Amino acid sequence: AYSRACIHKKIGGLNSRTQEPRKEELARAINELRQELRLSVNYIIDVINANPGLPHISRSNYYYQTHKLDKDSGNQKLMDRIKEIFLEHRQRYGYRRIYGQLRREDYEVNHKKVQRLMQKMGLFAISIRKKRKYSSYYGVQGKIKPDLIKRKFYAIIPNRHWFTDVTEFHLKDQKLY
Structure with missing residues (x-):
């Protein structure tokens, strides 16, 4: 009872x-x-x-x-080594690089096993991706307009010629124009 x-x-x-x-x-x-x-x-x-x-x-x-x-209880030694490599490289190594490091250290292990063990331990690499520079160029669009100014920016009277230029500044997490 x-x-x-x-x-x-x-x-x-x-x-x-x-x-x-x-x-x-x-x-x-x-x-x-x-x-x-x-x-x-x-x-x-x-x-x-x-x-x-x-x-x-x-x-x-x-x-x-x-x-x-x-299933993974027999892999404790391997899991410890994966964690050491991960922390040794300041959490910047993903499973592919850790797999390569283990192969250089003569561990016979499959990359899928390394990936599964890392997911089980909650180890995810910090990804820093370079942002692609902004380009508004789409290729040739329609007719090319004639150059009416012909690089002569001097105006005889005010408000005769108006020009613009867009400059883009990349800061930490934002863009300024």
């Missing part, structure tokens, strides 16, 4: 946070219950599935999720 109440409380607590907890969260909670209460997986899953108020999980799905959780 005590164990059923503990199971109901733990799994019910998962249900209150969201509409339906993810299967990964359920598998993690079942593992915690196994260690706390020293019960079998079959018993815990039977109690969960017998209660209509709790989310259901099949045994096969539980074992699939636990295998998925354990």
